[in-house]
Amino acid sequence: MVNFGVVRSTADLIEAFLSDLIEKSANGVIEVQRSDLAEAFSCVPSQINYVIATRFTLERGYVVESKRGGGGYIRVRRVAIIDLREVGQLIREVGDRIAQREAEGILWRLETDGILSAREACMLRTAMSREVLILSLPERDMLRARLLASMLTALYANREGDSG
Numbered sequence: 001m002v003n004f005g006v007v008r009s010t011a012d013l014i015e016a017f018l019s020d021l022i023e024k025s026a027n028g029v030i031e032v033q034r035s036d037l038a039e040a041f042s043c044v045p046s047q048i049n050y051v052i053a054t055r056f057t058l059e060r061g062y063v064v065e066s067k068r069g070g071g072g073y074i075r076v077r078r079v080a081i082i083d084l085r086e087v088g089q090l091i092r093e094v095g096d097r098i099a100q101r102e103a104e105g106i107l108w109r110l111e112t113d114g115i116l117s118a119r120e121a122c123m124l125r126t127a128m129s130r131e132v133l134i135l136s137l138p139e140r141d142m143l144r145a146r147l148l149a150s151m152l153t154a155l156y157a158n159r160e161g162d163s164g
Contacts, residue, residue, distance in 0.1 A: 028078035
């Protein structure tokens with residue numbers, strides 16, 4: 001049988017390239033020219049915008065700054081949760097409704113940063129999935145937000161008690 005390997009999309013390649021740059025940077029910050037990246041990957045600048053907008057989000061632990069124009073750049077900064085006090089801010093940012101994809105992004109970030117164990121993240125993902133929350137929109141997103149905020153609050157309170 002012939003193995004053709006995994007075919008990666010241009011967006012996947014751009015994401016991997018930028019992630020690698022961030023990983024190798026001394027301070028978790030990179031600045032790139034949109035036009036240079038587009039040229040390097042033989043794509044249009046809007047493809048770079050798409051990757052940045054969908055894969056380097058706050059939920060996934062990134063802050064993006066962009067300056068348009070001739071000398072424009074994109075600055076991407078990895079933001080790690082340093083301590084549990086920042087989880088409190090994250091709880092406030094969840095708001096009164098959250099989509100499953102955004103919730104999963106937050107959980108991915110908390111797991112990646114070591115705030116949640118893989119087991120905790122899996123349980124939270126399962127409890128907030130659309131397969132479990134069998135409601136129509138927007139009620140499903142509202143319930144998911146309340147569940148996420150409540151679970152993170154309980155986790156936060158429990159860990160704060162452990163450290164103090």
